[in-house]
Amino acid sequence: MPNEELRVAVLGAGAIANQHFDAIRATEGFAACAVADIDSGKSGEIARLYGIKAYRDYRELIEQERPDVAVIALPHFLHRETAVFAAEHGCHLMLEKPMALSVSECDEIIEAGRKADIRILVGHTQHYIAENILAKSIIESGELGKLVMIQDARHTNYFHESRPQWFLDKEKSGGGILANLGTHSIDKIQWLTDRTVRKLTASASYYGSRGNVEGSGMIYLELDDGVPATIVQSGYLGAPRNETELIFTGGMLKLVTGESLWISRGGNYEKLGATESANPFELQYSDLLTAIRNHSETSCTPEYARNVIAVLEAVYRSAETGSEQILRRRS
Ligand SMILES: NC(=O)c1ccc[n+]([C@@H]2O[C@H](COP(=O)([O-])OP(=O)(O)OC[C@H]3O[C@@H](n4cnc5c(N)ncnc54)[C@H](O)[C@@H]3O)[C@@H](O)[C@H]2O)c1
Known part of the structure; x- marks a missing residue:
């Protein structure tokens, strides 16, 4: 049937x-x-x-x-x-x-x-974007050696006039650029590397032209096996950027999210064509x-997505108190 x-x-x-x-x-x-x-x-x-x-x-x-x-x-x-x-x-x-x-x-x-x-x-x-899927398969193949560190940077005008007001009200949105776009970066780093965040420190600024949410944030985190990563996000005026660089012992990957994937095996970056093209x-x-x-x-799964929120909560706790947040003890 x-x-x-x-x-x-x-x-x-x-x-x-x-x-x-x-x-x-x-x-x-x-x-x-x-x-x-x-x-x-x-x-x-x-x-x-x-x-x-x-x-x-x-x-x-x-x-x-x-x-x-x-x-x-x-x-x-x-x-x-x-x-x-x-x-x-x-x-x-x-x-x-x-x-x-x-x-x-x-x-x-x-x-x-x-x-x-x-x-x-x-x-x-992030799990369904063609370049991300290709990047994940390269990371899993081990062809670039051992993963050493990750840097993720996003810059966008977060307070533009057409953004609905609820996004800028902490009670309704849960936070500003870190809650809305930072969760994409937390997810991207964890999912790409198949690791979870073990500890972090973070800071945030509140200079938005409207609302009561943060307009920028900087997170230093470590994944389960100690691989460090930075997430840097700014929602103030400036040049747009949305890039994640993964650095290995044998090369580097650069993801321009939703646009392109680049690889270096020691020389300049070369652009890779993503094979998967489904929406x-x-x-x-x-x-x-x-x-x-x-x-x-x-x-x-919702259990996975809950973990992203647990990391976000730790980010805000760290930004408020200035203290390191441990999410998982080293086993
Ligand atoms: N996956 C992605 O890349 C991506 C991109 C954009 C937005 N989002 C997410 O999608 C969700 C919606 O975002 P958006 O940009 O469409 O927001 P939006 O503000 O454009 O749309 C929300 C809609 O909800 C309506 N609404 C508010 N209260 C309501 C209620 N009580 N009952 C029924 N409708 C109500 C509003 O009138 C509005 O039309 C958010 O969770 C956002 O983070 C995800």
């Missing part, structure tokens, strides 16, 4: 919603059924574009539509309540990053998911579908 098509509802009709709807449309086995947003102008536009029903209240959507999958593409402070509500109604979850505001909120989502026996994929997009959002959806059909784990 052919597999039944699963109905997908998206909660949140904001900036990222279209990428979700396009990927749902491209995934055989999924069909979008509805969208919810408190801004009925936004949800109405999406509903017209994709030929689906719009709701203002996400609870009403879930109770009436009974979707198989709920996509949580909402402000961070709503992730926990919506994920738990959808899980309690039996929906599998495509949950946008960062997973939630705190480790304890992540635990509530994990518990609700366990009780409902649903699949959850947390949208850490990252489509890869996320096809992975979730496989996990639902096979009743298996997704490629980005």
Whole structure:
């Protein structure tokens, strides 16, 4: 018997919603059924574009539509309540990053998911970007020797006028550039190297033109086996940059995230062509579908995503107190 098509509802009709709807449309086995947003102008536009029903209240959507999958593409402070509500109604979850505001909120989502026996994929997009997948395979092959250190740098105008205000309100977003974009870097470093953060120190600055969140941060961290890494992020005015350099005993890799991958075996960097060209959002959806059909784990589990939030909490603790944070003792 052919597999039944699963109905997908998206909660949140904001900036990222279209990428979700396009990927749902491209995934055989999924069909979008509805969208919810408190801004009925936004949800109405999406509903017209994709030929689906719009709701203002996400609870009403879930109770009436009974979707198989709920996509949580909402402000961070709503992730926990919506994920738990959808899980309690039996929906599998495509949950946008960062997973939630705190480790304890992540635990509530994990518990609700366990009780409902649903699949959850947390949208850490870094895992699905073609150049990142290629970089990970080179790291795993060992061809560049032993990994020695990593430096990750991101510069973007974080306080631009079109950024929704909730991103700049600590209560609603969980933090500024470090919570929103720093979590991408924490995830990228851990996932690429298949290691976790063991300890860190961090500092942050608060000179944003609006809101109460940090506008820059610097993190020095060590992975399980002592490999050191720096994450440097600035959201003030300047030249945009999003680069991760991995330094080995036999060469270097440079990732310009979402754009290109470069390799050096001793000379200047040479550009590598990424072989995998599928859209990252489509890869996320096809992975979730496989996990639902096979009743298996997704490629980005809530337990993994909880760990990213644990590191972020340690970053803020260190920035506030000035002290080193140990996440894991050396075994
Ligand atoms: N994976 C990625 O690379 C990536 C990129 C961008 C955003 N994101 C994540 O996606 C999520 C959404 O981000 P965004 O940029 O689309 O934000 P956004 O502000 O553009 O969209 C959020 C939407 O939620 C709606 N909303 C607010 N409260 C609501 C409620 N109670 N009920 C229903 N709707 C409500 C708003 O009206 C808005 O349309 C965040 O978790 C963000 O971090 C991920």
